[in-house]
Amino acid sequence: MVEGLVTRESPTTDKAAVDRCGAALAGYLNDIGADVTLLPQDSAGDHLLAELGDGPNQVLLLGHFDTVWPVGQLKRMPLQRKGHRLFGPGTFDMKGGIAIGMLAARAVLEVGMTPAARVAMLWTSDEETGSATSQQAILQHGERSKAVLVLEPSGPGGAVKTSRKGCGQFELTVTGVSAHAGIEPDRGASAVHELARQIVFLESLQDVESGVTINVGRVDGGTRPNVVAEKAQAMVDVRVRTVADANRIERAFAGLTTEDPRTQLQVNGGFRPPLERNAAVRRLYEAAKQVASDLGRDLSEFSTGGGSDGN
Template sequence: MMRFKGTDRSMASSNSFDSQTILAGIRRWVEIETPTEVPEQVNKLTSMVADHYRDLPVTLERIAGVDGCGDHLAVRSTWGQDRPGILVLSHLDTVHPMGFIARLPFKVEGDSAFGPGIYDMKGGAYIAYHAFRELCAAPTRPPLGITHLFTSDEEIGSPTSRALIENEGRKAKYVLVTEPARDGGKIVTGRKGVGRFQVFIKGVPAHAGSRPEDGRSAVRELANVIQTLEGMNDLARGVTVNVGVVRGGTRPNVTPEEAYAEVDLRVPGTNDADEFVGKILGLTSQTPGVTVTVTGELNRPPYEKGNAGASLYEHAKTLAAELGFELVDTHTGGGSDGNFTAPHTGTLDGLGVDGKGAHTHYEQLYISSLEPRARLLYRLYQTLR
């Protein structure tokens, strides 16, 4: 497993990127539990984050939450806002339910620090803040302004923040996403597009024993639909279709009138998205008297490694080498808010902490990754122009 080499301590006289100092800050964020569906908890952390910035040269804009989600927070440097600059994307919500911290309390074992959301992605959000604070302490301002957007709903697909992310992304010259690193510290330069669909099937009920000929089974038709959907998987092309939720029927002696399924689609490119979204939305019944209705859409477009993203990665790779570690890029099937900005703005993802166990009972970050990853963000803030 990869661990980071030490960095050049001469870059800061008292090492303001000390990993234990950074970890103490991350702990405060982790110990405020923030399930997406508990907006008052997310807002509690949002208030703490806003307080961290109040003595810095920034303006704060808090966007009230809607549809059961928490508030979003936009932090803008007072310099460089008159032209396209750097947008940093972080989310404060986690998948872990309230009370999970009793099962996964903050603790340190060797090089690992544990806690709900510590890897995905409170660690990454915090080191981006820490790097910005150190930037503000430097004697000169960098060429570009910085906007750090903290959102509250990424873990459920960013339904209330997507428009805000896309608007800020179109205004930016570069986008840096603090999702966790992959596979031992790899940066993310591509993600699959993500689609979510609901399948509703309507049949005809009947007594399954005395009048089976009168019935038209919605569950039987659901089996046909599942076979069709599973047949769309094409691992060679990087296309995956997963029927993750199914339900139907009422009683064992009643021909089921209704059935339902939820479907996840992952596609590597725009052409694949157009093809498979069309196929899924175009599903029809194979049984007379039974209807199949499909709703849904591609809720995260494919994040493809375009020229701007490739150039941004090469710059980050050079900076990492100067700091003493190798930065390798990868493509992943998981979606992020970077999917919304990559189609039109150079985007670099996976800039958060290294670790493992996102969304699990053993979620952890590697303490050795804190200083180099924070320094990399600091140098990106300093040098992008």
């Protein structure tokens, strides 16, 4: 199954490719007896909802089958089997996790066990770009579930991830006044200079010890060295550990104002919230840890700065 999914490359932004992988995944889900519902999308690949069993309670297995790798990556990074391990684009993040969840569900059915709750699987197609089209389905099925298990890659040594940083993506666009930098510089208002001032201010919001990091990862602006820049843009990544910090940083972005009144600033973006290690997360981890102990294994926990559908 993992090989079948990995060989069907599925970069998030290629709907046709993602849907081909989704069709194969739907076939595997049908093979284990799941009732499969297609959740059609216009601007992304179609999501899949699969259900096994019935009853008032539900456990949700959540994950994604889109990847960051473009079509053609398999030619440069071919799927390889080394002993009991597979290597290739998408095996770890996270087509292997999908296969593990389906194997567990099939095993429960094949040994004749009656699950205490309905098992639902929601496999999404846009996690790598922020889950914009799958968010409502995730919230809907998450709210009706007693537990949600996100089958993303584990931490070191197989550790489960019990907390994740929130991920903010913001775009700053500054509009200034163009002018010749040598002949009439006083008539210009540089969008690049204004953007630089905004970036310096944003850096002051960073608090690494508290888990708040701000990275301006891309800057574009201007046209020629001798022209006062009329446009400038910056893409900013923000990571936070708590909802309180996410709210504080979001307010700071919303309150940005220009120092040069001749320039204008537009801010777009927002947060995928953090997964905090709250009481519910701790209870679920302790239950999983006990199951692992009964099987002779030690299950540790891990915190990560990366986001997922679990946020």
